[in-house]
Amino acid sequence: MPTIDDAVRAAEAGDLRAARATAAGLAKAGDPTAMRLLGHFHLDGAPTPDDVGLAAYWFFQAWQAGVDEAERDIVRVRAELEHAAHEMASAEARVALGLILMFGHDAPDAAANYFGAAAEAGHPEGLRMLAFQHAEGRGVPRDPAAARELYRRAADAGDPFAPVALAGMLDAGVGGARDRDGAIRYLRRAADAGAPDADQRLAELLAERNRDRRDANEAVQRLVRAAAAGPADAAYRVDAADGSWSVLVRDQGRTVAMPGLTPEELVGLPED
Numbered sequence: 165m166p167t168i169d170d171a172v173r174a175a176e177a178g179d180l181r182a183a184r185a186t187a188a189g190l191a192k193a194g195d196p197t198a199m200r201l202l203g204h205f206h207l208d209g210a211p212t213p214d215d216v217g218l219a220a221y222w223f224f225q226a227w228q229a230g231v232d233e234a235e236r237d238i239v240r241v242r243a244e245l246e247h248a249a250h251e252m253a254s255a256e257a258r259v260a261l262g263l264i265l266m267f268g269h270d271a272p273d274a275a276a277n278y279f280g281a282a283a284e285a286g287h288p289e290g291l292r293m294l295a296f297q298h299a300e301g302r303g304v305p306r307d308p309a310a311a312r313e314l315y316r317r318a319a320d321a322g323d324p325f326a327p328v329a330l331a332g333m334l335d336a337g338v339g340g341a342r343d344r345d346g347a348i349r350y351l352r353r354a355a356d357a358g359a360p361d362a363d364q365r366l367a368e369l370l371a372e373r374n375r376d377r378r379d380a381n382e383a384v385q386r387l388v389r390a391a392a393a394g395p396a397d398a399a400y401r402v403d404a405a406d407g408s409w410s411v412l413v414r415d416q417g418r419t420v421a422m423p424g425l426t427p428e429e430l431v432g433l434p435e436d
Contacts, residue, residue, distance in 0.1 A: 166186045167190075180209050183205050184206070196230060200231050200233065206218045217245065220238060249278065258281050266279075276297055276304045286317075295326070328351070331346075331362075332347075344373060345373070384425070
């Protein structure tokens with residue numbers, strides 16, 4: 165697996181693209197040091213307004229993850245960030261500035277202006293953050309219907325976190341009628357992207373829907389995945405809504421009991 169040293173060596177060799185890609189993989193996996201390093205890589209060379217925004221974004225993420233030095237990085241880049249957000253209309257810069265204002269300075273009203281501008285440009289995280297504000301009533305009026313639509317747009321634009329939030333609203337009927345099938349579609353997307361707990365919740369909804377054996381088949385597979393990612397001593401269970409079958413998974417997916425189901429009827433079923 166690539167390391168921070170690999171990213172540094174690529175930068176020293178003049179391969180900034182490779183340096184950024186390596187640091188980005190580590191940063192997205194949660195490495196705070198890589199987050200700060202990636203911020204600096206975005207300022208190397210001839211940074212564009214979006215690079216300035218991404219630098220501030222990753223400095224902010226590093227700061228939130230406990231890297232105190234990253235706060236000083238944010239201060240140093242602040243003037244460039246505001247220029248990129250205001251004069252250059254960079255959506256990346258607007259999202260970064262919104263996050264800094266929202267969570268660094270507790271100024272949700274000001275943050276909403278930047279998230280709103282980024283959302284108008286179709287920026288996935290700008291859409292998601294504006295959705296969050298409408299869902300919570302922070303900096304903007306609470307509007308569940310608007311939040312639901314913004315989460316949908318963010319999810320469809322590729323934001324990795326919006327599908328879980330949207331699925332929760334669709335399942336609960338918040339901001340509109342309950343849409344279990346829609347919740348299943350977006351939870352499937354979230355689970356396939358590795359969102360924590362999405363496989364388990366998806367298995368529960370599939371068991372509730374229990375449309376045919378395809379739902380049972382996928383529920384088994386999703387529960388096994390959830391167990392494999394969970395604690396060694398945990399047990400996971402779902403029951404069909406009509407009581408016709410259930411699935412119990414233990415030992416991180418190594419032990420599976422399926423009362424009411426047989427392995428033969430679950431083999432070779434087409435995908436939903």
